[in-house]
Amino acid sequence: MGLTLAVDLGQRGVRCVLLERKEAPQFLPKMERCNARTMEIFRRMGIAAKVRAAGLRGDVPMDVYIVRALNQPPLLHHPYPSVDEARRQIDACNDASQPLEPYQLISQYTLEPLLKSVAESLPSVSVRYGCEFLSFEQDASGVTVRTKTSSLRAKYLVGCDGGGSVVRQQLGIALRGDGNLLRFRQALYRCDELFDRLPIGGGPGHGRHYHVADEHATFLIMQDSTRHWTLHATLEEDAAMAPQFEKAVGVPVKYDMLYVGEWKQNLLLADRFGEGRVFLAGDAVHLVIPTGGLGMNGGVGDAVDLGWKLAATLRGWGGPQLLASYGIERRQVGERNVAASRYASQGRRKWRSLWRNLDELVAVAEVEQRKSNEMIGAELGYRYEDSPIIAGEPGGPEHDFREYRPSTWPGARLPHAWLAGHVAIQDRIGPGFTLLNSGKADTRTLQEAFKGIPFGVLDIPDTARELYGYDLILLRPDLHVAWRGSRMHPEPRKLAALVTGH
Numbered sequence: 001m002g003l004t005l006a007v008d009l010g011q012r013g014v015r016c017v018l019l020e021r022k023e024a025p026q027f028l029p030k031m032e033r034c035n036a037r038t039m040e041i042f043r044r045m046g047i048a049a050k051v052r053a054a055g056l057r058g059d060v061p062m063d064v065y066i067v068r069a070l071n072q073p074p075l076l077h078h079p080y081p082s083v084d085e086a087r088r089q090i091d092a093c094n095d096a097s098q099p100l101e102p103y104q105l106i107s108q109y110t111l112e113p114l115l116k117s118v119a120e121s122l123p124s125v126s127v128r129y130g131c132e133f134l135s136f137e138q139d140a141s142g143v144t145v146r147t148k149t150s151s152l153r154a155k156y157l158v159g160c161d162g163g164g165s166v167v168r169q170q171l172g173i174a175l176r177g178d179g180n181l182l183r184f185r186q187a188l189y190r191c192d193e194l195f196d197r198l199p200i201g202g203g204p205g206h207g208r209h210y211h212v213a214d215e216h217a218t219f220l221i222m223q224d225s226t227r228h229w230t231l232h233a234t235l236e237e238d239a240a241m242a243p244q245f246e247k248a249v250g251v252p253v254k255y256d257m258l259y260v261g262e263w264k265q266n267l268l269l270a271d272r273f274g275e276g277r278v279f280l281a282g283d284a285v286h287l288v289i290p291t292g293g294l295g296m297n298g299g300v301g302d303a304v305d306l307g308w309k310l311a312a313t314l315r316g317w318g319g320p321q322l323l324a325s326y327g328i329e330r331r332q333v334g335e336r337n338v339a340a341s342r343y344a345s346q347g348r349r350k351w352r353s354l355w356r357n358l359d360e361l362v363a364v365a366e367v368e369q370r371k372s373n374e375m376i377g378a379e380l381g382y383r384y385e386d387s388p389i390i391a392g393e394p395g396g397p398e399h400d401f402r403e404y405r406p407s408t409w410p411g412a413r414l415p416h417a418w419l420a421g422h423v424a425i426q427d428r429i430g431p432g433f434t435l436l437n438s439g440k441a442d443t444r445t446l447q448e449a450f451k452g453i454p455f456g457v458l459d460i461p462d463t464a465r466e467l468y469g470y471d472l473i474l475l476r477p478d479l480h481v482a483w484r485g486s487r488m489h490p491e492p493r494k495l496a497a498l499v500t501g502h
């Protein structure tokens with residue numbers, strides 16, 4: 001999360017220092033899928049193409065299988081589109097139901113060095129690996145940070161230091177929920193021939209996840225190179241991970257086991273997302289089970305919610321409510337993501353517990369496994385409620401993990417729309433506040449009210465107006481709706497003050 005935030009701040013010209021304890025990025029497996037919303041965010045940062053070039057090829061499907069072993073007929077096969085297919089669907093659709101970008105499979109060990117190099121290219125960002133944070137003290141004007149070798153003074157500190165966050169512990173903020181639910185061993189293998197020889201379904205049965213119906217909750221995940229694979233299983237010994245891989249693959253292949261480690265399933269949320277001048281983001285404040293892929297992706301959401309608010313406050317146009325809104329907005333998303341992850345993992349457990357009765361397992365998994373892989377509502381549909389910087393409306397659509405129902409309800413992400421010439425509306429929206437105007441309203445009073453604040457007006461065609469349902473939509477720099485109306489707000493100054501945190 002730290003690197004995403006550093007890129008966001010750096011692109012806004014904010015001076016910042018990233019402290020990382022590790023000497024260098026490590027080749028250790030963790031997340032592997034950026035969801036559609038994260039890819040939209042990366043597109044706005046101008047790095048989506050780089051991420052795709054470094055990640056999995058666009059033509060490989062993201063199918064999910066349940067198997068006894070790869071050399072046996074699959075018990076269940078859920079096809080999911082490759083990036084190329086998903087893009088074709090997006091290109092052909094203009095009802096706001098699709099994201100602008102498809103997901104992208106990219107292993108965390110590929111993404112981290114990529115983000116690091118982007119952050120290092122930004123003149124206002126200083127990236128310091130091999131630099132361990134030890135402690136901080138905050139006062140009315142800033143934060144003093146102590147590292148192993150020196151001390152630093154900054155206006156704000158953001159703890160993006162993972163599940164064991166020292167920053168969170170120093171703030172005395174507890175994580176609540178269910179910790180240590182299940183322990184897994186995870187191993188990383190290099191196997192050059194498996195991708196082309198995947199025996200499943202007559203072969204090669206290309207896909208992303210291969211769940212083995214067994215007593216060890218075994219599952220095999222293809223990594224971005226298609227030459228690396230990870231296997232997870234509830235096994236006690238490191239040494240058991242090599243034979244388990246061979247058993248899952250079912251045909252003899254040449255491979256090297258590069259790493260074995262342990263990880264635990266947690267469903268935890270912090271009571272608060274910071275205090276005073278110190279904020280927390282990512283796994284430091286929410287730990288979910290990777291089922292559903294809301295961990296890293298949720299953290300990217302934290303980073304872009306906080307980035308513009310920090311920049312605005314440092315530039316002097318952000319009021320006191322702006323930074324205060326960070327915890328209010330992101331904690332509720334964290335809470336919903338923990339719930340979505342619980343819902344998905346309970347589904348997974350349900351079918352897994354039936355491994356002795358494969359007919360029943362298949363019937364249950366047909367419904368329950370989808371909960372892990374069909375989370376588009378949680379990914380795109382999150383909406384900030386009761387935020388002090390959003391002109392809210394009473395009521396609002398239900399939050400749905402599984403389905404995405406496009407909405408411009410205040411607090412929601414602006415649904416994607418194509419404009420003339422197949423230009424995405426997101427690409428026309430600048431880095432500040434933007435008023436979408438269907439052309440009928442006189443926007444001068446609002447422009448006047450935003451004087452000194454990054455602000456622009458974008459005229460939208462009737463097709464987009466129809467999708468959005470309102471003549472005027474005020475967007476924040478992170479593309480969330482701050483206000484909407486069918487005529488100009490009666491008190492533009494009040495509106496500008498509200499959405500900038502005054």
Ligand SMILES: Cc1cc2nc3c(=O)[nH]c(=O)nc-3n(C[C@H](O)[C@H](O)[C@H](O)COP(=O)(O)OP(=O)(O)OC[C@H]3O[C@@H](n4cnc5c(N)ncnc54)[C@H](O)[C@@H]3O)c2cc1C
Nearest residue numbers: 001021030031032033133161162282283290293295296297
């Ligand atoms: C097996 C597995 C699969 C996953 N799959 C997915 C997926 O597909 N999609 C998804 O969205 N998420 C997934 N996740 C979750 C995802 O990996 C995490 O949510 C994500 O890494 C969190 O990022 P973070 O930056 O908040 O924390 P971390 O990745 O833990 O990074 C924290 C960083 O802070 C550094 N640090 C810690 N303490 C200090 C200190 N005192 N001083 C300096 N530096 C310090 C650490 O070295 C580390 O680099 C998966 C997780 C696991 C375990």
